[in-house]
Every structure is written in C-alpha cells, then in structure tokens.
Amino acid sequence: MTPTHGVARPTLDDVAVHAGVSRATVSRVVNSQSSVAPELRERVQEAIDELGYVPNQAARSLMTRRSDTIALVASEPATRVFGDPFFSGIVRGVSMEANRANLQFMLLMAQDFEDLERVKRSLRVWPVGGVLLISGHAGDGLPEELQELGLPYIIGGRPTRADLVAPYVDSANVIGAQLAAEHLLSVGRRRIGTITGPLDMGAGVDRLAGFRDSLGTSFRADCAENGDFTQRGGEDATQRLLERCPDLDGLFVASDLMALGALAALRRAGLQVPRDVAIVGFDDNEFALTSDPPLTTVRQAPIVQGRAMVRLYLELNRPDIEVADEPGIPDLSGRDHLVLPVKLVVRDSA
C-alpha cells in the first residue's frame, strides 16, 4: 500500500484546531461560500497557509457527489490525436481553461470499438463530472451512453444525429468552405475538385456542403474524393482524384494536413501549385505556413474551441464556478451552443 503522500497531510481538523474554530468554519472559508466574519476568515486563511493545507479531493467528492474532473474523449486513434495540430490546439485550450477553473482533465482516446467500450467503462468507474467529446463519428454511441449515465457533455463540432440535442462548440465549417470555394472561383478556377473529410463527421459533411453550395452548378460530384483528415489519406485521395479528373485547376482540401498530402501527390504528378492547380486548405496550422508553397487556407481556432467547450460546460453545469469574460472568447451566457467564426487566409497556394 502506498500512501498518497509521504508526509502526513494536514486535515481540516488540524486547520480548525490551529485557528481555534470549528471544522465547519474552515470548510466555509475553503469553499468561500456563505458568510464568515472577515476576522475569522483571515485567521483561518493564515492557518491554512501555515500548515500548507490542501483539501482531500477524495473526501470532498465523496461528500458532494461530484468530481472536479472532466474527461476529454476523442473517438480517434492516438496516432491521429497526436498527429494533427488541430487536436493539440483543442487539448491546449481545454487544459488551459480547466486549469483556470481548478478542474482536472483527463484524456481518453478510443482507437477502435474495443477501446470505445473501455472508454465507456472508464467513464462509469471514474468519478468524472462531465465529458467533452471531440472528433465524434456518427455511430460511436458515445452521446447515448453519456445520456444514459446522466453525465453532462459538450460536443466539439456538432451533433451528428439530428435528433440529438446537445450543447456544442463548432467552427463555421459551412461558411469556411464557402469562402474557400469562392476564393478559388475568384482567382479564375473553374474545374474545382475537393478532398472531403470523413463523411461521418460533422466537419466533413459541412465543409462539403459549403463547397458544393458555393460552386452551384459547377459542382462535379465525380471530382469529390473522400479523405480521412490524415496526410496520407489526403495524398491517396488526391491521386485517385487526379485519375478521374485530370483537368482539375482548383482543389479545396478539407484540412491542412490532407492538403500537405495533396501537395505531395500533385508534385508527383508533375503539376505545379498554384500554376496548374490552386489549393485551399482548412485549419491554418503550422503546416500551412511551412509547406511549399505556403497554403491559402481557412483559419479556425482550435484553442479557442477547446476553451469555449470548458466554459460552456461550466456555464451549463457548474453554477458554483464563475466564468469570467475573456477577450477572444465569445460570450456564451444563456446559450447552449456556439459557432466560432473562421477566416480565409490567402497565401501562395491559391
């Protein structure tokens, strides 16, 4: 048996004795709820500092029946979660905001069906107060599971099932894709194809929809190829696309990582970007800047998205934690969802 801490940690009682008050008073000071006389509060605070008192989370959550832990669940294999800067942004945002709210967050990844079961089991066993769902694929069953467990959750992206009402934080994917398509049209491209994201994900569907919408009658279904948001997938998809639509002069790729693959495929096919084919990506991550040529792309803000997800969770489920307004993060009081703006960033690829 391993004690959690080598040195015996001071308890509430210790502090109470030290400060000459009752446990209840100390508790009230610690949780800064209800009224404690200023003088007493100060004395208690001093005792806390002096003893280096830190509340025992286990005891606390045993009593309150809630836990100050949120889980970030990605229905993706670890390689993808770790390979795409988009996820790193989300994680950073979540980590940032969770920290500010004194929540602990844990990261769960589900590579496959088996893992999905494991994750569900984890959520059952571990005292988690809420779940942030990212990269949801239709049919992973996670929202339903959480519903059943009575665990509040926030979706990053949008619900994939229309009958499922759930709070979410999404990027303006449709608009972003429209901007991309319009830009390609505005630089004179007329035979425009697209590499989509997975069509069981909101982002995949929406970016295709926006693209199709802006192209109108010039949209050619045979010049849309499915990718999987990985570089390799983008490369393969582009190669297939080139075989079917060799006369392409413009390409909207639904993520920068896939666009990187597309660049490689085009180069191998002897095509120059943007001279022969103009490319617009989606994300605006570090790859977009360092690629050759630098990508024209649609900027979204994964860090903000991650932060907003935590804040939305707090807003809806933790009235005891106050969420201070923050510049750069849209106000979300009273809302149950948020769609973050995107912006076209023009560089050399289109």
Add this chain to the structure above:
Amino acid sequence: MTPTHGVARPTLDDVAVHAGVSRATVSRVVNSQSSVAPELRERVQEAIDELGYVPNQAARSLMTRRSDTIALVASEPATRVFGDPFFSGIVRGVSMEANRANLQFMLLMAQDFEDLERVKRSLRVWPVGGVLLISGHAGDGLPEELQELGLPYIIGGRPTRADLVAPYVDSANVIGAQLAAEHLLSVGRRRIGTITGPLDMGAGVDRLAGFRDSLGTSFRADCAENGDFTQRGGEDATQRLLERCPDLDGLFVASDLMALGALAALRRAGLQVPRDVAIVGFDDNEFALTSDPPLTTVRQAPIVQGRAMVRLYLELNRPDIEVADEPGIPDLSGRDHLVLPVKLVVRDSA
C-alpha cells in the same frame, strides 16, 4: 451541484443486502483479497452483476489513502508533445498498460516555468499515486519536487543528475548513436557531422556521446550543431551546420523529426541525399518511412517504453497489482531500471 451520475448508483450495502452477506464480505470479493468461501463469492458476484455495481473510487481512495491514478508529466509544450510521434507512442503505451492495470492516467504538460508550478500544484492537489516523467530537462526540478511530496516516480529516459537515484526506462541511446555512426563510416563517409538533441536531456547527451565515441579522432566538434528535437529546429541547425562545414558527406541527426528538417535544408542547399550527404536519423517513426528519401534510422520503441514505465511503477510500488509477463517487454522483476534495445534500420538515406 451536479450529481456524478443521474441514476443512483448501487453501493456496497445494496450488494450486501442483495446477496445476504455483510459489507465486509462484498468488499473482500470486489478486491479479491483474502479468502471468501467459493459459494459465497459466487453469490456476491451475481449480486454485483445484477445490480451493475461499480465501486466508488472516491470512497475507496479515501479509505486506502492511495489513488489508482498515475500522472504522465511531460516537461514540454503541448505542441511538442503532440507534434512528435515519439510522445504519441509513449502515451499509447502508458495508456495501454495503465488500462490493463485498471489505473487511470492523466496527462500533464508543462510548457514553461509557470506551467511547471501549475503541474506541481496539480500533483499536490490531486490524488495521484505515482508519476511518470518524460522529456525531463535538467533543472526542471520535478524529481526533487516529487521526492519531497513522497510521490513515487519513474523516469522515461534517464536521470539527468548523477546524484539522483531513480527508477527509469531508457532506450540504448549511446549504442544507437554508435550504430548510426558506424553505418555512416561503413558506407564510406568520412566528413560526418551531427545535429544533436537538446543537451540538457539524457537522450541528447547520450546520442552525442555515442556518436563521438564511434567517430573517435574523426569527430569534429565544429560539425556538431544543437537541435531541439523539432523539425524546424533540425532545419535551422542543418543550415547553420552547412555554413560551417560545407564539405559534409554524412550526417547523424538525433531524431527523425529533425532529420525531416535536415532533408529540407539539404534540398534547399542543392545537395542530394544520399549522394552528396548520407543521413541517419533516430526513432524510426512514420516520418522515416514516408520521407523522401526514406530514412535510414535507429529504431526505438516508444510504445514499449511507455508500457515498461507503467510496469516498473507497478512492480516497485504496487505489490497488490500483479504484472503478468508479456512478450516483447523485457522482464523487470527485481530491477529498478531498464534500457531498451535499439536497432539500425537501413533504408535509402544512407
């Protein structure tokens, strides 16, 4: 206040009543320690299944004064943790093995000094039973802090301070670098430079040491340039190196990600790989395979390393959890450290 679970969860008592035994007996069955009559044990198990009983972790760890949670702490910014497949491998390995042992793991990243303080605070507040430290930089103070907190920890890599005795799991970095250098020599290269890792990290120091060792008197200090294990860092370092040592015909780069950058820098300088400069990397991750040309590199096994770290932790600190032998993971009974073998993988770059 949010209840952790919408539906009232059955407690030990519920199970006890249902099975017609005492709480103590149910607890014994759940923890499968000490002896319970087979017949009773079965009856209890049935009751557990029937009610869908899941132990309350908070109550449990309140009693046992330990927590079934381990933290994986990376002294790196999130962008690096998420950008390098090495980390993704570690995380996957840890996640895998933690899961098997029914431990929860949480990921903490320290971008800078401020974060480091935050992480330390987290470790104090949250009931963590042990810590896995990766990517330790000399002077981050983490080991000392953990020592003081009385938290057991395992180092991924090796202790950066000689006076610090701590269990660790490392790769055979010195040997790996020797293999790389010897390979470059064996293909006839004589003017060999190196891009090192950060020299405040064990991996950085050891790979340089192995390289220098194999080169002997042909080692040229001015043809060693420091990198930071990022692609960009590798690119910049290579560029600097080329200015100082334009006659280079071989290059050992201490990580594949940096090697990718090196390839870019060489290409920009109009040099061909391997004709003009032969390159050997370190890692053997997916980039090594897809780069142009595919990298000759030293293979290490981050997933195994992650798994071994958890197993070593269990071995040393949790006698109550048994660690079954696993093919592919070196036996670690009785050991307090492990050095994983590496292997040269020859492809086209050298």
Add this chain to the structure above:
DNA sequence: CGACGACCGGAGAGCGCTTCCACTAGGCTC
C-alpha cells in the same frame, strides 16, 4: 426596554468504502 429577526459559528451526521477485531466452526494434534 423588550422582542424579533438576521446572521454567524459549532455540533454532528453521514458520503461509501476498507480493515481491524472478535467470533464461530471445523479440523487438527497429542
């Protein structure tokens, strides 16, 4: 000046679990 209310602090009951201890059987040894 007495009574009422507002407010503040303390006592104490548990949250769900583990584990020490006491106790009962049954199987030994001599």
Add this chain to the structure above:
DNA sequence: GAGCCTAGTGGAAGCGCTCTCCGGTCGTCG
C-alpha cells in the same frame, strides 16, 4: 476428547470532508 489452530464471516470504527440543523449573539424597531 480437550485444547488449539486456521479459515471464514460479520460488526463496527473510521478515512476527511460537506452541510443541515440549531443555538447564540447581535442590531434594530416598536
């Protein structure tokens, strides 16, 4: 067959905390 184990079970005491009650102390108004 009496003593003595050993194995198996239940009772009960808390782990450290929160929060409901309740009693006490003021300020204030009639």
